[in-house]
Amino acid sequence: MARQPETQDHPYGQSVSRLIDEFGKLPGIGRKTAERLANHILNVSTAEATALADAIRDVKAAVRRCSICFNLTEEPVCRMCRDPRRDQHAVCVVEQPRDVVALESSGVWGGMYHVLGGRIAPLEGIGPEDLTIHQLVHRIRKQGITEVVMATNPTLEGDGTALFITxxxxxxxxxxxxxxxxxxxxxxxxxxxxxMLADALRGRQKF
Incomplete structure (x- = not known):
């Protein structure tokens, strides 16, 4: 009798198939790329593969949302919210933490940030209650914010979100x-x- 394969999903076994499936869930990763990544993990040393697994585990355990601006941080309050040199009365509103990184790289903005956690997108089932809009309004009124810079992405949903907040x-x-x-x-x-980001910040306009 012919020997049956270990799994119908992948000739190397079920664990490799599962790894490929997990890599395939990452944004921008197709099946072929997922297979290449899985093969890379198989070819590196156990120490290297374990280091990657440990880094993923550690970042999930250590990183949280800042209690003030909702940016990513390993502390209850992020570095920028703790910095007394920043303008405490101006807030730049962005969709995601990666937008904070992009704007900080311009070296122009010296105020605070507020991360919404996305944008209003009714077709995707994302409403205002799914974002940190309520917390933003409360923060503006409580802390005496005098300027709010709408830095949502210049898309239909991003502009709609900015208009809703306005x-x-x-x-x-x-x-x-x-x-x-x-x-x-x-x-x-x-x-x-x-x-581009530096010019956009310097040339910000009344909403």
């Missing part, structure tokens, strides 16, 4: 600006270069 704050004594349209409509902050 309407909530229309009766508050706060100046609302947005990034200059040096960033092309439909683009994403994460992929804008340093010069």
């Amino acid at each position: 309407n909530l704050l229309q009766n508050d004594p706060v100046r609302i600006t947005r990034l200059a349209r040096g960033i092309a409509s439909g683009s994403v902050l994460e992929f804008a270069n340093r010069e």
Whole structure:
């Protein structure tokens, strides 16, 4: 009788098939790339593979949301919210933590941040209650914020989210600006270069 294969999913076995499936869940990773990554893990030393697994485990255990701005941090309050040199009365509103990294790289913004955790997207089932909009409004009113820079991505959903927040704050004594349209409509902050982001921050306009 012919020997049956270990698994129908992958000739190397079920564990490799599972690893490929997990890699395939990562954004931008297709089946072929997932297989290459799995083969790379199989070819490196046990120490290297374990180091990767430990790094993933540690980052999930250590990283949390800042209790003030909702950026990623390993402390209850992030480094920027703790920095007394930053302008405490100006807040730049972004969609994701990676947008904070992109804007910080411009070296222009010296105020605070607020991470929404996404954008309003009704077709995807994401409403205002799924974001940190309520916390933003409360923060603005409690801390005496005088300027809010809308740095949501220049997409239909990003602009809609900025407009929704602006309407909530229309009766508050706060100046609302947005990034200059040096960033092309439909683009994403994460992929804008340093010069574009610096120009956008310097040329921010009233929303």
